Amino acid sequence: MKTIFILSKQDIELSKQEVLALTKKKKHVLYDNLLITDTRFRNYKRLAYTKEIHRLLFITTKNQLEKDINNFKWKKIYKKNFCIRAHNFKNTENTERSLASLIWNNLSLPKAKLRNPSTEIIFNKINNRIIVSLKIEELKEKFESRKPHLRPELHPSSLHPRLARAMVNLTGIKKGTLLDPFCGSGGILIEAGMINLKPTGYDIDKIMLKRAEINLKHFKIKDCTLKLKDATKIKTKFNYIATDLPYSKNTRAKDLNILYKEFLKTLKQILKKKAVIGFPDFIDYKKLIKQAKLKAEEEFTYYLHKSLTKKIVIIRP
Ligand SMILES: C[S@@+](CC[C@H](N)C(=O)[O-])C[C@H]1O[C@@H](n2cnc3c(N)ncnc32)[C@H](O)[C@@H]1O
Structure with a gap:
């Protein structure tokens, strides 16, 4: 059939x-x-x-x-x-x-x-x-009801829940742990938790982790791990990773390049199956992925607003 x-x-x-x-x-x-x-x-x-x-x-x-x-x-x-x-x-x-x-x-x-x-x-x-x-x-999933401004802890750079869910799905994960190494206020973790995966979130910022904790609790997501960690220093291996990389117009592209380079080097060591990564499109992400000896399988362009377009890239080790 x-x-x-x-x-x-x-x-x-x-x-x-x-x-x-x-x-x-x-x-x-x-x-x-x-x-x-x-x-x-x-x-x-x-x-x-x-x-x-x-x-x-x-x-x-x-x-x-x-x-x-x-x-x-x-x-x-x-x-x-x-x-x-x-x-x-x-x-x-x-x-x-x-x-x-x-x-x-x-x-x-x-x-x-x-x-x-x-x-x-x-x-x-x-x-x-x-x-x-x-x-x-x-299919009538109410993604709109989980939009960032409707969560108890707001963070403006959080993705639309529909895109966050698609990023989780694009990894191909059916069950088990999904890592977001730059979890911020938890947008991707919430969508992973809603479909009964075990979300694991890392962030370098304590306040962000607290926000993620409050948001996950609000959506009754229980089986979740949050840790204060630098994403460029992860040692544990993961099958599936989905993340939206930090970006800020105030951060110089040069600094972002250094951070991304370090992270992709780590990703090469820890990724077992598939990662879905959101890059700001003003970065030469193709070059960085290649330098890290990772494989970019597919990419999509996601228009956010006038000054920011994202590239969602599916990466294999
Ligand atoms: C674009 S936000 C993630 C947004 C997230 N998807 C959400 O829904 O809120 C990026 C996050 O990366 C964190 N970050 C920046 N550098 C980091 C690093 N080296 N290791 C881990 N987290 C880092 C920032 O604190 C920020 O919370």
Whole structure:
């Protein structure tokens, strides 16, 4: 059975890589923002940039549509009532009506229900294809409710929770410990804790660690370790690391370069599987990664505001 991940259009590449990091599937197809893959992964709720989950029923063309509708065993997927949605067709209302009546004829005593139907069938026209799917789940995680200004301890440089969650997911971690070596007020740790991982946070600043502790407590995250530590001096090895590097317009690029260089050297020693690192884009991060003999696997650009764009880089040892 193939699953369709309806990706957020905000950044299709990042949304796609987030899904692939967790499904571990290299084989997939992408039609517009529809990512189709054969996977046993079911923990959909942890995804940050997927909007809906569907089951693929079949893919057809305009000419074959009626024939394929009549060949499909609708009884197998029909529950109590149903509703048809058509996307990207010229006349949506007419299309939905005629598709519904075709399916209707293949069911015994069906019922139509437009709001909250138990069976929602979607016809999505993308170029010359029509992708027919059954909606399984709408993902409604309330990332907005955890935005930095809604936490007890505010820190302006904290990431948007949706991006923080995606960074955790991009490491591919399924269970166990995730390290944020520059944890600040705990934005990444909160998102790791929300999906039952064991977050570990280090920071060089005592006040920041206290902020992280208060924030984690606020979101009832228990299995968490916080330590006062210089990220450039870590000795313990970790499978998965996600972090947003310190940056400040007041800090000279030269000083940041020194800090990043030291940290990447440490990362080379301690990283076992995958790290996801946020760099400010005014730094020549590619050069630094190469110098540390680390491998940059993918990178995404994340626009924060006029004066700051971030590069999110997936790194292998
Ligand atoms: C950009 S903030 C991290 C923001 C964090 N993601 C959050 O949600 O609050 C960077 C943090 O790195 C810390 N830091 C700076 N240099 C450090 C070092 N050498 N080792 C560990 N932490 C350091 C700073 O104290 C700051 O809290």
